[in-house]
Amino acid sequence: MKIDLTDTTASKINKALVQGRRAIGTPAVGMVLTMVVVTDEENAYDSVKAAEQASHEHPSRTLVVIKRHARTSRDRTQSRLDAEVRVGADAGTGETVVLRTHGEVSDHADSVVLPLLLPDAPVVVWWPVDAPEVPAEDPLGALAQRRITDMYAVQAPLAALESRARSYAPGDTDLAWTRLxxxxxxxxxxxxxxxxxxxxxxxxxxxxxxxxxxxxxxxxxxxxxxxxxxxxxxxxxxxxxxxxxxxxxxxxxxxxxxxxxxxxxxxxxxxxxxxxxxxxxxxxxxxxxxxxxxxxxxxxxxxxxxxxxxx
Incomplete structure (x- = not known):
């Protein structure tokens, strides 16, 4: 089941999640963590697919943050949050919320994500591309127990490796290491x-x-x-x-x-x-x-x- 929300808020998204669970007859939530995926439009499809496949082993609420960068000064003043809520077969074994942030909302994505985190559950943030230089100090990264990056996604992976070494904090990891x-x-x-x-x-x-x-x-x-x-x-x-x-x-x-x-x-x-x-x-x-x-x-x-x- 999919529910599209335009110019919405975190409160309305939470209500849509409850509505979706009731509609498919599964009001009880058995998810074990919140997975936050921070990506761009180009890589969103593959990232969501990978997260939803992983949810078959780890039922989770997946929050996909896609920041729509402003192209004009008018765009920068038009703050808006659009969302796509997926439950049931459309979301692996958990729930998926695709969040598209516009304007100033993109600079404060953590304030959008925070009300949507599962209560008393671990948080994992994954950057498939464009990871911050210091993941632990990123506003979204600061919400998480684990922060996942991927040096294969950058143009100069060995330079990124040295940057990761300088900025490492407990909870950081990289898929280049997982592959080993x-x-x-x-x-x-x-x-x-x-x-x-x-x-x-x-x-x-x-x-x-x-x-x-x-x-x-x-x-x-x-x-x-x-x-x-x-x-x-x-x-x-x-x-x-x-x-x-x-x-x-x-x-x-x-x-x-x-x-x-x-x-x-x-x-x-x-x-x-x-x-x-x-x-x-x-x-x-x-x-x-x-x-x-x-x-x-x-x-x-x-x-x-x-x-x-x-x-």
């Missing part, structure tokens, strides 16, 4: 099985790949060895090589959903290592709402005394 979860799990399992001392390491990827840089920094921090960055044609991260006195531990994924794992003295094995959809990445991030300490370690390249098996 299968790699980190596989590396931890391989080292646990091989039980060999690592003397050198290399990460292979396409140029300027933020996930590869985070993976290299994580390995440097955890293994206390220098990690070479090796440029390949991609796509994304294509391989990791860990040197030992008995030979190399290698995970190689030049293309496709399969990788080859090679351990010294053992035959190669084929393992699944696909590139995951954005909805899967978001769903993973919603499974934990505490600070991601390993992301901070990788972002800053800080060494720890823990073993690599703790991914």
């Amino acid at each position: 979860t299968p790699w980190r799990s596989m590396l931890a399992a391989a080292l646990d099985q091989a039980r060999l001392r690592i003397t050198a390491a290399a990460v292979e990827s396409e140029a300027d790949n933020p996930s590869a840089e985070l993976l290299a920094r994580w390995l440097e921090a955890r293994l206390h060895v220098p990690v070479d960055r090796v440029e390949t044609t991609g796509p994304v991260v294509t391989g990791v090589r860990l040197g030992t006195e008995s030979g190399e531990i290698v995970i190689d994924r030049p293309e496709g959903p399969l990788a080859t794992l090679s351990l010294p003295g053992q035959p190669p094995r084929t393992l699944a290592l696909k590139v995951r959809a954005t909805s899967e990445l978001i769903a993973e991030e919603l499974r934990r709402l505490d600070a991601d300490e390993m992301y901070a370690v990788a972002l800053r390249g800080e060494g720890t005394e823990e073993t690599l098996s703790h991914v």
